[in-house]
Amino acid sequence: MKKIFGTGLTPRTAYEYNCTPYEYSVRVQRTFIKRRIEMAIGPEALARRSATRPWRTVGIWLALVVGAAALSAQLLGSALTTEFNFTDNPESAQATQLIEDVRGESANTEFVLITSETATAADPEYVEYVTLVQTTVAALGPEVVNGVGSYPTEDGPVSESGRTALLPVLMAGEDRAEAAENAELVKEAVAGITAPGGYQTFVAGELTLENDFNIIAEEDLVTGETIGIGVALVVLVVVFGTVASGVIPIILGMMAIAVAVGLAALVGQAFELSFFVVNMITMIGLAVGIDYSLFIVSRYREERANGLDKIDAITRAGSTASRAVFFSGLTVVLALFGMLLLPNTIFRSLGVGAILVVIVAVAASMTLLPAVLSIMGDRIDSLRVRRATP
Incomplete structure (x- = not known):
């Protein structure tokens, strides 16, 4: 009928x-x-439009990546913080505020620790080295340090054994971020001093600890990306049987991460985000980007094997796999909104980063991926490493 x-x-x-x-x-x-x-406006329509205008779609996404990179370079540093706060003003935060009201706001103070295996604070060599460290740090100027103490000037403690001295360094800076940068300058200045034999010198404090956290986080991020991408590429190549098909989800995930980091830098201008947000974006971005692409590329290859032409196969994948990806991403985003309800800025930052990268990954899967499939066509099965399953 x-x-x-x-x-x-x-x-x-x-x-x-x-x-x-x-x-x-x-x-x-x-x-x-x-x-x-x-x-x-449905997934099927987006897939077909992207597939019929592939270069325009790819150009738009490349422009988004370039714009996101510019935003990251200009704004990401000011958008991230190592501090964390509670948004519901718990009793512990109220107690801290009462102490600061009575004693005044605590200053940013770092410490230079000098220890010797044999000499004591009474030895002339020890005094000379401590004085050298003190004058070197003080020479950084009032823009970096407001003052440096030591036992020769009677404003620094010495251990009971006399082998360890502590030099308190009052850091300058309009805010904690600037003070942290100045703490790194102090650490570099101390590292540039040649210590006598048997002496060890360390810089410690909250600001130095935060700087070390940042360095470790960046190193772990690079290590995790290197290992994760390598393992994911091997798995994808084994699953698809071709190198070309395995590389596409990786590229899609990387582009989603780049755009999401740029958006996070923009959002961070409204309220500061934890520096862990970049790690969250990278981790979630690779996961969902690869997962969504794997689903859609697999469906496209099935439709091509069933005899549909390129555009129809992309459209069919859009009406089925892309639709599932959309609702899957929507479910993930709604679930992640629960993290925004937690009264802690770290968890809220992680939630914002995860939400941004999932939204971008879904958008890329529904628009950029069909365009790439349209451009590549059957070349997606090039560089085959095993025979296709009959």
Whole structure:
């Protein structure tokens, strides 16, 4: 029986649908409108439009990546912080505020620790070395340090054994971020001093600890990306049987990460984000980017094997796999919104980063990936490492 155009309904009687003629008419109209909306903005329509205008789509995404890189370079540093706070003002935060009201806000103070295996603080060599460290750090100027103490100037402690001295360094800086940068300068200045034999010199404090956290996080991020991408590439090549098919999900995930980091830098101008947000974006971005791409590319290859031409295979993958990806991403985003309810800035930052990268990964899977598949066509099966499964 012939179907009513655009609805998928056959012109049966209202009696067969157990409704009045008016209700049947409304049902037909609603089905027609729903179908037209899906044809205009649904996953199938996005896939077809991206596939028929592939270079334009790829160009838009490349522009987004370049723009995100510019945002990251200019704004990411000021968007991230190593501090964390509670947003519900718990009793511990209230107690800290009361102490600061009475004693004043605590200053940013670092410490230079000098220890010797044989000499004591009374030895001339020890005094000379401590004085050298003190004057070197003080020479950094009032823009870096507000003052440096030591036992020769009677404003620095010495251990009971006399072998260890502590030099308190009052850091300058309008805010904690600037003070942390100055602490790194102090550490570099101390490292540039040649210590006598048997002496050891260390720089310690909250600011130095935060700087070390940042360095470790960056190193771990690079290590994790290197290992994770390598393992993922091997798995994808084994699953798809071709190098080209295995590389595409990796590229998609990397582009989603780049755009999400740029968006995080922009969001961070409204409220500071924890520096852990970059790690979260990278971890989640690789996971969902590869997962979503794997699903869609697999469906595309199946449709091509079933005899559909390139554009129709992309469209069919869009109406099935891309639709599943959209609702999967939507579910993940809604679940991650729960992290925004936690009264802790670290968890909220992680939630923001994860939400951003999932949204970008879904958008890339529904638009950029069909465009790439349209450009590559059957070359997606090039560089085969094993025979296709019959």
